[in-house]
Amino acid sequence: MGNEIEKTKNTLDTISEKLKGYLDVRDNILDSEYVQVLGDVSKVVGLLRNASSLIAQKRFEAFLKGFKPDGIPTEEQLARLRDYINNEEKAQFISDTLSKILLSKSTKSCTILGIIMYEVIENKQNISHDYLVCIDALMNLFDKDIENIKFIYEFLDTTEFGRFYSLGRQFRNAYKSVNIDKSSMELTLEKAVNYQLLKRTYEIEVDLDIDDDSPSSSSGRAENEELYHKSNPGKLLFDFIKVVS
Known part of the structure; x- marks a missing residue:
């Protein structure tokens, strides 16, 4: 010995x-x-x-x-x-x-x-670059962030197109059902995007009400919605999280 x-x-x-x-x-x-x-x-x-x-x-x-x-x-x-x-x-x-x-x-x-x-x-x-990004992110995550990221990626696996709206009712109801509060989830989402563990894109929806008789009087509105997707470093981290969970 x-x-x-x-x-x-x-x-x-x-x-x-x-x-x-x-x-x-x-x-x-x-x-x-x-x-x-x-x-x-x-x-x-x-x-x-x-x-x-x-x-x-x-x-x-x-x-x-x-x-x-x-x-x-x-x-x-x-x-x-x-x-x-x-x-x-x-x-x-x-x-x-x-x-x-x-x-x-x-x-x-x-x-x-x-x-x-x-x-x-x-x-x-x-x-690989994915490993370096993953390691850099880990230094800045709290235990709660890791739990939230695990939930996010598990939820993404249930979606049809591998994405969700940040304000979507389905996602909101899902994390509330496991007692994750809105503030905690918002903080993790922002951190995950900043450290490239999630990708965020924007979808613009335009609703126009055109008056055929007087086009200048037409009205409309545009809504900008955030969408979240998986990233390669995030998928790598999720594989490791599953090992420790």
Whole structure:
């Protein structure tokens, strides 16, 4: 057991060194003048560690749950992670994904980040644009957003053309029936569009009332309705959400 733990520690050290090598990271960040103006460096570091340690532990445990659902990552898995890092692009991808664990606002997001990293490494995948968009969005989603997105995509699967009107009665009644309030759904819809997890289009309906005898007296109205559709990053995220739900 002791030898296995030591091997795992050595592999983690190797991964860290490879990331630093590709990304040209220096070890003297605490010597920065920006840190020193705050006072005693040790006090600054202590404050940061105390403030973030509990939430960081919770986020990292959620990440490990996705990366290794049945326990802690094995030395063999960590070795595959180490070997996967063979250029700057992959080093940036791994570092960026790991950093988002601490920046994430959701434990579910961290679990999904673990699943994504496991899948990419196991299949030796190149990093697609859809994955990058999905990972970026995860850092900004709350657990409630993830629940709402799951509902939205499940609802889209029931529609005839894979879309719905934002003000449509059918959609509104559906989310209310599962106790999602209007404000929560509106916030998630806006966030999902901003982070490319949904596509929003507009449909303009024009209703004209033309007077044949006096065309200049004709009247009419135009209504602009919002439509929501699936996006490729959103479909990818939905597949991962189904795994953790």
